[in-house]
Amino acid sequence: MGAERIAVVTSRNGADEDADLPLVLAALRAAGLSAEAVAWDADRPGWDGFDLAVIRSTWDYADRLQEFLAWADATARVTRLWNPAPLVRWNSDKRYLLELAGRGVPVVPTRFVEPGGGYAAEDFDGPHGVVVKPAVSSGARDTARYEPGRRADAERHARMLTDQGRTAMVQPYLPLVAEGERALVFFGGAFSHAIRKQPVLTEAGLIDNFRVPHPGAAPYRPSEAELRTARAALAAVPTPGDLLFARVDLALDEAREPVLMELELIEPNLFLSLNPQGLERLAGAVTAALATGRATA
Template sequence: MTSAGGAGQDADLPLILTALQAAGLSAQAVAWDADEPEWDGYDLAVIRSTWDYVDRLAEFLAWADATAEVTRLRNPAPLVRWNSDKRYLLELAGRGVHVVPTRFLEPGGSCDAADFEGPHGVVVKPAVSSGARDTARYEPGRRADAEHHARMLLDQGRTAMVQPYLPLVEEGERALVFFGGTFSHAIRKRPLLTEAGLIDNFRVPHPGAVPYEPSEAELRTARAALDAVPDPGDLLFARVDLALNEDREPVVMELELIEPNLFLCINPQGLEHFARAVTTALT
């Protein structure tokens, strides 16, 4: 499953199609909003580069629900809905998962000055977003700028989230990929918010991504996050994004269950794991 814009930008998509066909499966890329596709004619619909869903969330969620009525959708529609709003971080934290401390500000509510204070600054972003859109970090002493960013989101009727900036992210963000609940591979990439106070919706989303061997602590944290997902039994794919806090402990930045980049281009073994997971989901 892709989108009109995503199909041309998804470097993994042609590799996936080739791998699935080599595994003896009939596979094709179809835009989720294509004119009247007959989804009941497919045994399995796998969401991949549906990267326009954030701008059309209600429509996308309705599509997921309807598609799940006529075929197997992976990941399942209820998890797509749950994962579409980053308030899931509160649920993960409530279940004992170590996550980046996060405050959510709701439209119509008040902003407290303390929400925008942190020893190393803060990150402000919308609760519904992808690819770090409408996201920026603010250095200490720039509280007014951070608050202005949050109010801009609130005035648009969007929930804003505020997180402390973790300086050790400069050592690299980690992304751990799982298929069928089993760890496949990981990457490390350079930090994304390199310039403070800048909202840049055209930045490269995964700068300098390279294969990475996660630590045992990182694997434990990622698995704890997956274990805390509501009804995770039908998860085909998942990506857990981690950073290190000041104690050098891994914390979850995001849990990606809808349309994450899986970095199959730089992890050939991951492509095999993906094809195997799809085959298993069809049985």
């Protein structure tokens, strides 16, 4: 019997820009698996010929969401997809933050403005300003922060999004983000490693879709409070046992308590080049997932 085949799912731009992709392929091959990178929208890739498809750098999914979700559903019908298609759909729209908050997870307070819907002007007020972004997005695209007193600009940004048929989300700006955003990485539900990165929205009032997405990323040792918050977020996910990988993005509120900014379950950068042990843990999680599939087949 030959080595089990793993599709490491990428995109046309992700294949060129994902620095972790060759590392992941090498780690899986070193574990005795037959791994290859495949773009999610490749012509006739033969997904049924793979034992497992692991989503990695499908970084154009937000611009083609319905097409991508249809691909996930179709692929899950012919092979095992991780993370699973229902979780991909759930995580693709940041309205999941409301669900997590309702389950007691400390989340950055978030208001959503729907196309054609109303909102209160005070939704765009915050003692330190607000952040406006689309509910479906990746890489901080079409995102900006606005300083106090710039309510009209923030509202204009939200209207631009809703006029395009998109849902806008508004969050208070957290000043302690200047101390860095935290990203905690988990494989198979177990904590692997973390990084801290510099803030992205450094210039107020500017939508810049060419920002460096993770400036100054460096290894970080999370606090016990940060680990508790990250684990609480993962425990609140629908069917959390199905997570092959997860990245939990946190910041500190004004009381210096960690709050969830985003939960990344689709195609997050896992910062594997900064943590070789993370590569081994990912390969181990993939191997375990394959073993589980054999046991339940």
